[in-house]
Amino acid sequence: MRTDDSDVTPGEPAISRRPFVAGGVVGFLIGLLVMGLLWAGAASGSGATADARAACGALDRAGPLPDEFIAPASLAPGVIQHLTAARDLSSAAAEQNPVYQALADRLGGVSRMAISLNFADPGGRRDLTLARQLCARL
Numbered sequence: 203m204r205t206d207d208s209d210v211t212p213g214e215p216a217i218s219r220r221p222f223v224a225g226g227v228v229g230f231l232i233g234l235l236v237m238g239l240l241w242a243g244a245a246s247g248s249g250a251t252a253d254a255r256a257a258c259g260a261l262d263r264a265g266p267l268p269d270e271f272i273a274p275a276s277l278a279p280g281v282i283q284h285l286t287a288a289r290d291l292s293s294a295a296a297e298q299n300p301v302y303q304a305l306a307d308r309l310g311g312v313s314r315m316a317i318s319l320n321f322a323d324p325g326g327r328r329d330l331t332l333a334r335q336l337c338a339r340l
């Protein structure tokens with residue numbers, strides 16, 4: 203089969219370029235779709251998400267919290283620092299993306315409870331439970 207119309211003998215069909223062009227266009231569109239999906243996937247790991255996950259990591263590293271008023275000396279080293287770091291990271295995440303505002307609010311309550319050393323505070327305990335539930339969804 204020949205592609206040049208001038209060299210075609212009578213009765214010999216010329217090859218059409220339309221399927222090749224259509225295939226190229228379809229391939230180009232599929233490539234654009236794949237690139238768009240990859241770009242969207244990369245955007246889902248944004249700075250706000252990373253900050254929220256880091257806040258949850260800091261909450262986890264604080265370890266189990268006592269459920270009563272305690273003296274500062276009886277608290278494990280770094281607990282207050284981990285809780286305030288979790289509060290700060292969640293606040294940074296909420297500033298970038300309002301989706302994380304609930305986490306920032308809950309960790310703010312946990313931080314206030316920890317700073318007062320009154321781990322029996324019902325509001326703080328509720329905030330701790332809700333913060334852990336929010337972290338489990340991240």
